[in-house]
Amino acid sequence: xxxxxxxxITYRFYVLIFVTLFGVILSLPSFFNINGPKxxxxxxxxGGLHMLLGVETDEAIKSKVKSIASGxxxxxxxxxxxxxxxxxxxxxxxxxxxxxxxxxxxxxxxxSEIKGLVVxxxxxxxxxxxxxxxxxxxxxxxxxxxxxxxxxxxxxFGLSEPTVAKQGEDKILVEIPGVKTAEDxxxxxxxxxxxxxxxxxxxxxxxxxxxxxLSPEEAASYGDIILPDVKDKNIKxxxxxxxxxxxxxxxxxxxxxxxxxxxxxINFTLNSEGAKIFGDFTGKKVGHQLAIVLxxxxxxxxxxxxxxxxxxxxxxxxxxxxxxxxxAIALRSGALLAPVKLLEKRSVGPSLGADSIEQSLVAxxxxxxxxxxxxxxxxxxxxxxxxxxxxxNIFLLVAVMALFGATLTLPGMAGIVxxxxxxxxxxxxxxxxxxxxxxxxxxxxxxINNGYHNAMSAILDSNLTTLITSAALYAYGTGAIKGFAVxxxxxxxxxxxxxxxxxxxxxxxxxxxxxxxxNTRLWFGYRRV
Amino acid sequence: MQVFSSKKIYDFMRLRxxxxxxxxxxxxxxxxxxxxxGLNYGIDFSGGTxxxxxxxxxxxxxxxxxxxxxxxxxxxGASVTEFGSSDEVVIRFSSSSDxxxxxxxxxxxxxxxxxxxxxxxxxxxxxxxxxxxxxxxxLMAILVSFALILVYIAIRFEWRFAMAAIISEIHDIVIxxxxxxxxxIDVNLDTLAAILTVLGYSLNDTIIIFDRIxxxxxxxxxxxxxxxINESVSVTxxxxxxxxxxxxxxxxxxxxxxxDMIHGFSLALIVGVIAGTLSSIFVxxxxxxxxxxxxxxxxxxxxxxxxxxxxxxxxRAMYEKGQL
Numbered sequence: 028x029x030x031x032x033x034x035x036i037t038y039r040f041y042v043l044i045f046v047t048l049f050g051v052i053l054s055l056p057s058f059f060n061i062n063g064p065k066x067x068x069x070x071x072x073x074g075g076l077h078m079l080l081g082v083e084t085d086e087a088i089k090s091k092v093k094s095i096a097s098g099x100x101x102x103x104x105x106x107x108x109x110x111x112x113x114x115x116x117x118x119x120x121x122x123x124x125x126x127x128x129x130x131x132x133x134x135x136x137x138x139s140e141i142k143g144l145v146v147x148x149x150x151x152x153x154x155x156x157x158x159x160x161x162x163x164x165x166x167x168x169x170x171x172x173x174x175x176x177x178x179x180x181x182x183x184f185g186l187s188e189p190t191v192a193k194q195g196e197d198k199i200l201v202e203i204p205g206v207k208t209a210e211d212x213x214x215x216x217x218x219x220x221x222x223x224x225x226x227x228x229x230x231x232x233x234x235x236x237x238x239x240x241l242s243p244e245e246a247a248s249y250g251d252i253i254l255p256d257v258k259d260k261n262i263k264x265x266x267x268x269x270x271x272x273x274x275x276x277x278x279x280x281x282x283x284x285x286x287x288x289x290x291x292x293i294n295f296t297l298n299s300e301g302a303k304i305f306g307d308f309t310g311k312k313v314g315h316q317l318a319i320v321l322x323x324x325x326x327x328x329x330x331x332x333x334x335x336x337x338x339x340x341x342x343x344x345x346x347x348x349x350x351x352x353x354x355a356i357a358l359r360s361g362a363l364l365a366p367v368k369l370l371e372k373r374s375v376g377p378s379l380g381a382d383s384i385e386q387s388l389v390a391x392x393x394x395x396x397x398x399x400x401x402x403x404x405x406x407x408x409x410x411x412x413x414x415x416x417x418x419x420n421i422f423l424l425v426a427v428m429a430l431f432g433a434t435l436t437l438p439g440m441a442g443i444v445x446x447x448x449x450x451x452x453x454x455x456x457x458x459x460x461x462x463x464x465x466x467x468x469x470x471x472x473x474x475i476n477n478g479y480h481n482a483m484s485a486i487l488d489s490n491l492t493t494l495i496t497s498a499a500l501y502a503y504g505t506g507a508i509k510g511f512a513v514x515x516x517x518x519x520x521x522x523x524x525x526x527x528x529x530x531x532x533x534x535x536x537x538x539x540x541x542x543x544x545x546n547t548r549l550w551f552g553y554r555r556v
Numbered sequence: 557m558q559v560f561s562s563k564k565i566y567d568f569m570r571l572r573x574x575x576x577x578x579x580x581x582x583x584x585x586x587x588x589x590x591x592x593x594g595l596n597y598g599i600d601f602s603g604g605t606x607x608x609x610x611x612x613x614x615x616x617x618x619x620x621x622x623x624x625x626x627x628x629x630x631x632x633g634a635s636v637t638e639f640g641s642s643d644e645v646v647i648r649f650s651s652s653s654d655x656x657x658x659x660x661x662x663x664x665x666x667x668x669x670x671x672x673x674x675x676x677x678x679x680x681x682x683x684x685x686x687x688x689x690x691x692x693x694x695l696m697a698i699l700v701s702f703a704l705i706l707v708y709i710a711i712r713f714e715w716r717f718a719m720a721a722i723i724s725e726i727h728d729i730v731i732x733x734x735x736x737x738x739x740x741i742d743v744n745l746d747t748l749a750a751i752l753t754v755l756g757y758s759l760n761d762t763i764i765i766f767d768r769i770x771x772x773x774x775x776x777x778x779x780x781x782x783x784x785i786n787e788s789v790s791v792t793x794x795x796x797x798x799x800x801x802x803x804x805x806x807x808x809x810x811x812x813x814x815x816d817m818i819h820g821f822s823l824a825l826i827v828g829v830i831a832g833t834l835s836s837i838f839v840x841x842x843x844x845x846x847x848x849x850x851x852x853x854x855x856x857x858x859x860x861x862x863x864x865x866x867x868x869x870x871x872r873a874m875y876e877k878g879q880l
Contacts, residue, residue, distance in 0.1 A: 079686060209662055209676065372681040374661070379608070379677040386815030393813060394806045401802065437818060438749040441825075444806050445753055449760065452799040456764065459795045485767035488712055489760040495708055496701040496756050503697035505690055507745040508752070515756070 035539060039532035043419070046524055050422030057429050064429040068204075069436030069510060072384050074377035075204035076212055080177075080219070080367040082197050087169030087365035088162050090224075092118045095141060095155075097269040101304065102137045114250060115268070120155040127151035166197070169364040174199055177367075179360035180218050184353075198370065205377070212374060214353065222322045222366055223357035225274035225295070227305070227340075228266040230316035230328055238263030257324040257344055264325045266318055271308050273362075276301030280358035282351045285343055291351035293342040295358060302338025310334035321354075387440045394444060395421075398451055406458050407552035412533040413454035413526070420450050420518075420525040427517050438507045439514040446518025449493065453526040457482040462551055471542050475534050479527070486527060490519050565790045568837060569782040569845065575838035579727055582831075586734020593737045598744035599680055601694075603687035604650040607664050608639060608678040611671075615642040620671050628667065640816035644677070694748045698729075698755070705759060713766060714854065716847040721762050724840035728758045728831045735827040741820035750824035757803065758832025761796065762840045768792050769841070774858060779851045785841045800833040 056063030070077050096115040103110060108130045113122040124130055127150065134153070138146050143161025147154045157165070170193060177199065178191040190202040201219065206212045231251050234241065238253060239261070246253050246265060256262035279296040297305055309317070309331050318328040319342050326344045346354065399417070402410035424443065428435065461478030469477065493515070500512035534541070541550050568575075599606050609616075618636055625631040625647065634649035647664065661679035668674055682690075702722060709718035732754050741747060768788040776784055807829060811822035 081683075081685075209665075213662075369681065370683040371686045372679065374679045376675065376677045378610075378675060383815055386813065387818070390810050390814040393809050397805060397809075398802055405798075438746050438821070441749065441753070441810065441818060441821060444810065445757065445803075448757075448799070448803045448806060451802060452760070452795075455795050455798050459792075463791065481771070484771075485764045488767055489763045492705055492708055492759050492763060493756045495704045496752065496759070499701035499704055500697050500752055503693050503700055505693055505745070508694070508697065508749055511749045511752075 035536050037532065037535045039528050039535060042524065043416075043529040043532040046423050046521075046529070047419040050419055050424075050426045053426035053429060054422045057425050064432070066425060066429045067432060067434040068380075068384075069434045069439065069507075070202060070204060070373065070375055070380075071437045071507075072380050072435065073204055074206075074375045074380035075202065076206045076215065077203075077371075077373040077375075078201045078216075078219075078369060079194065079371035080173075080199040080201060081370045082170045082173050082199065082367055083365050084166035084169050084197060085365075088157065088165050089118060090364060091165045092120065092157060093269070094273060094275070095144065095157075096120045097271070097273075098141070099137065099155075100269050103134075105307075106133055106137075108133060113269075116247075118156065120153075122153050124151035124153070166365075170197055170199070172361065173363050173365065173367060176361045176363055177201060177219050180356055181215070183356045183360060184215065184218055199367065206374070218353055218357060220367060221354070221357040222363045223274065223354070223360075224322050224362045225277060225342075225358060226270040226320040227272050228270045228318045228320050229308075229312065230318055231265045231267055232315055234265045235316070238265050241265065254318075254320060254323060254325050257321075257326050264318055264328060266320070266325075270320070271317075272297070272301050272304050274358065275362065276304075277358060280355045282348070282355050283341075285341075288343075290343065291346045291348050292344075293346075293351055293355050293358065295340055295342065297338035297340075299338070302336070305338055305340075306334060306336045383437060387437065391440065391444065395447070398447070402451065402454070405552055406454075407548065408537075408550045409454075409458050409461070409530075409534075410552060412530045413451065413458070415533065416454065416525040416529040417447065417450055419529060420521050421447070423521040423525065424514075424518050427521065428514070431513075431517075433513050433517070434510055435514065436507055436510040438511040442511045442514035443518060446515060446522055449490070449519060450522035450526045453482075453486045453490075453522060454530060456485060457527075457530070458551065465547055465551065471545070471547070472538055475538065475541075479531055483527070486523075490523055494519055565783075565787050566793070568786055568789050569842060571838065572842035572845065575834075576842055579835065579839050582734070583727055583730050586730045586737070589734050589737040593740070595733070595737055595743050596740045598742035598747075599648065599682045599687070600744040601687050601691045602650070603682050603684035604648060605660050605682075606678070606680040607647045607661050607676070609645055609647070609665065609668070610675045610677050611643045611645075612673045612675055614672050616645040617671050618645070621645060621647070621668060624667055624671070625664075631664075640819075690745065694745075697748075698752065701752070701755065709763070709766075713770060714849075716844060716849045717766050717770075719847060720840045720843035721759065721766065723843055724762055724835040725755055725759060727835050727839050728754055728828060731831045732824055732828045736820075736824055739820075739823060741823060744820075746818065746821045747824055750821045750828065753825060754828025754832055757829060758835060761800070761832055761836040764795070765789060765792055765836050765841060769844070773851055773854055779855075781845055781849055781851050784851065785844065789837055789841060796833060796837070800829060804829050 053064065055061060057066045093115060096113075099120070100113060102108075103113075109125040110122040111125055114120070124134060131151070135146075138144060138153075138155070143158045143164070145156045145158050147156075174191055174193050178189070181189040181191065181201075181203065188204060190200070192200045194200045203215055206215060231249070234246075234249065234251065241251075241253060243253055247268070250268050251265050252268040253263050253265055256264065276297050277295055278298045281294050283292050283294045284290065285292045313331050313333060316328045316330050319326045319340070321342065326342050342354075399414045402413050402417075404410070406413065421443075424446070427433075457478055460482045461474050464474035464478055464481075465471070497512040497515045497519070500508055501516070504512055544550070616638065618638070621636050622634075625634050625636065630651055631649055634647050636645060636647050638644065639646040660681065661676055665674055665676050702725070705725070706718045706722055709721050729751060732751055735741075736743060736747060765788060768791065769785055772784045772788045776787070778784055804826065807822050807825040810818060811826060814822055
């Protein structure tokens with residue numbers, strides 16, 4: 028067997044050294060509190076708030092139609108196009124042209140410039156709806172925008188590393204680790220749920236005093252809407268249903284203090300288009316009342332004394348400083364085009380998370396020690412090799428999870444236990460094969476190499492099927508199941524490297540000595556029966 | 557150290573009628589349990605609200621809690637159970653609110669504040685729509701992994717091996733579900749993870765034995781499938797016991813020391829590991845015999861494959877020498 032008298036340091040040895048160093052160095056940040064990639068602890072382990080939100084996209088479509096309606100209305104006013112019965116009901120905009128011959132061309136031009144609008148007209152009676160494609164796009168935009176908005180709001184709120192991600196077609200996953208108190212949680216939820224839909228509306232001067240007498244249906248027939256005052260529900264305002272402009276034209280909102288009352292107020296700034304509309308309107312309607320409406324409630328309704336240029340305004344209300352601060356964040360980060368509702372919420376108190384970690388760690392350590400002792404006793408030095416591979420495997424697992432920013436959950440910890448089991452299994456299979464060959468009288472070096480060779484197809488097949496299962500789990504699972512699948516996949520790949528290549532490297536390293544000593548009991552724990 | 561005699565071949569296949577009979581009884585029993593006892597769906601799948609609270613200074617006054625909750629229309633009939641220790645309580649009810657603003661957890665803590673010092677440990681709210689979706693997705697995950705496993709084993713081994721493996725998988729899962737029903741373990745996402753772990757574990761076991769059978773078919777001179785299986789199962793027995801033993805020990809430790817959060821999870825695993833180990837020996841292997849697996853046909857096919865490969869190599873060699 029001269030040709031087998033090869034060098035004891037093979038490529039396997041470099042692989043083992045590399046993965047061990049890689050694992051140890053990159054898992055240090057997770058174990059000690061130093062800078063670098065760290066494993067994320069799932070909310071079930073560190074405590075925090077997990078929410079699944081549904082987006083009511085119908086509302087987004089409704090408000091899209093509404094804003095198109097107010098845009099058309101504004102253009103008509105500007106071009107002195109007279110209409111009758113301008114109304115928007117059930118996402119259908121209807122109006123009748125008074126001067127059909129004179130204005131038809133102008134109207135058609137205005138309408139043709141609006142994207143996704145389906146126009147039906149008959150003798151100057153117009154019916155406008157949104158195309159199906161536009162509805163879909165509006166819905167999709169509403170969700171994307173909601174994700175963005177919620178993320179901005181939570182970032183500005185200053186919570187530690189919140190996760191906001193789109194999930195499935197119309198859902199949003201929000202995870203906020205380390206929410207300690209119920210008050211914090213409530214504040215975070217309020218911030219998310221706040222639509223922050225700012226509208227500037229005109230008070231209908233003719234019916235201003237009838238707020239408590241008109242029914243909503245009656246008001247709608249006049250093209251009006253009735254909204255309550257933010258402080259006193261008994262005060263009701265009759266407003267023109269189509270807003271003058273809305274929060275989409277808002278570019279900034281900051282907390283300030285009123286000169287007169289020293290109360291916190293919110294100063295907002297409009298973009299140039301908004302400023303122009305605002306200026307035109309206030310110039311034309313001196314003496315009228317302008318209502319500042321936020322999320323369907325009237326905050327104030329000042330009388331217009333003069334044209335307001337520059338595009339800035341003020342919302343005053345009975346705010347506390349904190350409320351004003353959160354409201355400014357909500358306004359600044361944009362309105363939610365569609366309201367969100369809570370589909371699923373899980374909040375884990377920090378004490379429970381700590382208990383879970385402690386108990387699982389104790390269990391894991393116990394299992395680990397048991398396996399290490401057992402392998403050493405049962406398989407002799409080759410058992411020690413398996414243990415070295417196992418420890419390097421755990422470092423590698425932690426390092427890779429940290430590198431990917433994977434999240435460790437409670438089921439994920441169970442996944443680690445199982446991959447440790449499979450790593451041990453691989454070494455058991457290999458060692459049993461080597462023992463078999465030794466029993467059959469094969470010389471030691473060949474027994475080792477053939478043992479690995481024979482064991483390989485079984486180990487590969489079983490590991491690959493498990494990988495396939497975890498891929499299916501990842502693709503179709505949710506939350507905890509996904510975490511479990513990720514941990515299991517990384518663990519299996521790591522164990523294939525350490526348990527198959529790593530232990531083989533150690534055998535390569537000691538092959539000459541094993542052969543010289545001839546003591547199979549010491550090396551393989553083998554005893555003739 | 558050595559657990560099993562290395563040379564002895566045990567006649568497992570003689571037991572095949574008894575073992576498959578026993579499996580049949582267990583599977584039928586599990587199905588009956590499933591229909592009579594049913595599954596205890598946790599709120600993950602059924603939707604609803606779960607509130608876990610801990611009394612920091614005394615044991616939980618269960619009767620007081622029930623009385624107070626019953627005064628509230630929405631919380632009437634809520635289930636109140638101890639969780640792990642006598643100072644911790646889980647309150648479950650089927651309704652869930654979808655407004656972000658209101659929080660049942662706070663409401664309950666306020667309602668119960670007269671009964672002692674309470675710490676809010678966990679609040680889970682799952683809407684009915686999400687519950688249904690989670691259930692559907694979980695089922696889908698299992699079906700898809702079955703299909704993929706079937707294809708993989710059929711390619712790597714032979715279709716009869718694939719069928720036998722899948723049937724023994726289904727056998728294990730049904731028994732685990734039977735145990736979940738028997739012990740009334742909460743069916744939630746963690747339990748689903750346990751079932752899937754059993755699937756992976758038991759498959760691992762089955763494949764290692766199948767791999768040995770495949771190897772023996774190629775090497776042994778016997779054409780008797782029964783004796784080949786006996787021999788293969790016997791030589792892998794030491795590995796099977798070792799691995800199953802350590803895994804069982806692992807899940808036992810998780811069961812006793814892993815905390816209440818993974819109690820159900822580890823109980824399902826204990827049953828699954830036992831069922832999975834036994835089924836790879838006593839269900840999957842005998843099924844191969846029932847499917848009329850023919851050793852000589854398989855061998856002929858394998859021989860054919862080797863011949864084709866050699867022919868290809870010969871042609872390539874000739875081509876490279878420029879003789880074609």
